[in-house]
Amino acid sequence: MITSSPLRNGTIPWAMVGGGQGSQIGYIHRSAALRDGNFQLVAGAFDIDAERGRTFGQSLGLQAERCYDNYQALFNAESQRADGIRAVSIATPNGTHFAICKAAIEAGIHVVCEKPLCFTTAEAEELLALSKQHQRVVGVTYGYAGHQLIEQAREMIARGDLGDIRIVQMQFAHGFHNEAVELANPATRWRVDPKFAGPSYVLGDVGTHPLYLSEVMLPELKIQRLMCSRQSFVKSRAPLEDNAFTIMEYEGGAIGYVWSCAVNAGSMHGQKIRVIGSKASLEWWDERPNQMSYEIQGQPLQVLERGMGYLHPAALHDDRIGGGHPEGLFEAWSNLYYRFALAMEATDAGDATALAMLRYPDIHAGIEGVRWVENCVRSADAGATWVDYV
Numbered sequence: 483m484i485t486s487s488p489l490r491n492g493t494i495p496w497a498m499v500g501g502g503q504g505s506q507i508g509y510i511h512r513s514a515a516l517r518d519g520n521f522q523l524v525a526g527a528f529d530i531d532a533e534r535g536r537t538f539g540q541s542l543g544l545q546a547e548r549c550y551d552n553y554q555a556l557f558n559a560e561s562q563r564a565d566g567i568r569a570v571s572i573a574t575p576n577g578t579h580f581a582i583c584k585a586a587i588e589a590g591i592h593v594v595c596e597k598p599l600c601f602t603t604a605e606a607e608e609l610l611a612l613s614k615q616h617q618r619v620v621g622v623t624y625g626y627a628g629h630q631l632i633e634q635a636r637e638m639i640a641r642g643d644l645g646d647i648r649i650v651q652m653q654f655a656h657g658f659h660n661e662a663v664e665l666a667n668p669a670t671r672w673r674v675d676p677k678f679a680g681p682s683y684v685l686g687d688v689g690t691h692p693l694y695l696s697e698v699m700l701p702e703l704k705i706q707r708l709m710c711s712r713q714s715f716v717k718s719r720a721p722l723e724d725n726a727f728t729i730m731e732y733e734g735g736a737i738g739y740v741w742s743c744a745v746n747a748g749s750m751h752g753q754k755i756r757v758i759g760s761k762a763s764l765e766w767w768d769e770r771p772n773q774m775s776y777e778i779q780g781q782p783l784q785v786l787e788r789g790m791g792y793l794h795p796a797a798l799h800d801d802r803i804g805g806g807h808p809e810g811l812f813e814a815w816s817n818l819y820y821r822f823a824l825a826m827e828a829t830d831a832g833d834a835t836a837l838a839m840l841r842y843p844d845i846h847a848g849i850e851g852v853r854w855v856e857n858c859v860r861s862a863d864a865g866a867t868w869v870d871y872v
């Protein structure tokens with residue numbers, strides 16, 4: 483159970499790039515990073531508008547001199563201070579992630595980056611090489627990956643409760659962009675512009691989330707080839723898609739499916755994963771994250787509740803309040819930041835044993851998300867044909 487900071491060497495001085503006033507995701511980064519006392523927010527370049535960013539930083543209690551005009555000034559100044567930042571979170575539009583990540587790693591700063599990590603696998607591999615060279619952590623915020631029932635699914639699948647895995651059905655299909663809301667909403671506008679969003683909209687924006695959950699639950703599953711069809715139902719979004727269906731064949735014969743969608747009218751979030759084996763199935767849905775369905779063929783439905791003693795120890799490790807009281811997105815994110823902090827401390831201490839025991843969405847998770855989007859786009863743009871997964 484998480485009750486206090488696990489760090490032996492003190493709080494990690496931390497900054498944010500992006501995540502400024504009114505941004506969608508900035509608040510939850512701060513909430514998750516600060517919750518367990520592992521990080522202290524001391525600096526930032528919060529906004530594309532430097533003045534607005536400075537005002538915002540000061541409103542969070544930061545010294546004016548540590549609210550910087552841009553990320554270059556932030557990294558330059560902080561890396562020269564004795565009390566400078568050791569970690570930064572990047573919560574800016576997609577098109578900036580690569581350059582900001584690269585600059586942070588080169589300045590010797592650990593990174594938590596929003597997904598998608600960057601636009602191409604080649605860029606992602608470059609970040610991997612740099613992170614190895616400078617021995618810096620790169621965490622990626624696939625937020626629900628920190629939820630305890632995801633750990634439970636992983637353990638049940640590993641011990642064979644479902645039998646042989648046959649089908650993985652995934653979706654992240656919300657309805658909030660069923661019309662051209664971007665005309666009035668800047669946070670949606672950049673998402674449908676390839677210059678800022680990259681080669682895809684919903685595949686990268688939402689599809690990579692359940693894909694990563696499947697990687698956590700089913701670490702052995704490797705995609706062999708896939709076929710993707712993508713559409714722009716709001717025509718002005720073309721060439722970027724607001725809906726996509728992807729079918730994947732895995733090595734060993736299992737099959738997977740991801741529905742990525744922003745035009746699923748009426749749906750709130752719709753992130754689900756169902757893993758179907760030869761004996762039983764598991765299903766988890768982010769709108770009811772405290773319950774997971776366990777269906778054994780021929781038996782009544784079982785509902786596994788978060789925080790209960792019958793769960794695997796790995797699914798209880800990050801518990802914060804016990805069963806009954808709901809935990810959700812905020813706790814899942816906090817659990818990820820908890821692990822990011824441990825990974826940063828272990829890396830700084832050169833503690834390979836501690837690092838090997840930690841699992842969190844790292845740079846490899848970031849690379850896999852980028853690789854999957856690249857393959858999906860290649861298939862879709864070739865007319866929804868099967869392509870070998872490269």
Ligand code: NAD
Nearest residue numbers: 500501502505506507528529530573574576596597623669
């Ligand atoms: P947003 O448009 O709401 O906010 C972006 C923020 O970044 C703004 O404050 C903006 O001023 C600032 N910014 C832009 N360029 C900057 C720069 N060069 N330097 C400093 N600040 C800059 O966007 P958002 O919805 O918060 O998304 C940000 C990122 O988070 C995206 O990559 C998105 O894919 C990701 N995201 C992830 C999740 C998740 O569940 N992990 C959810 C939503 C968004």
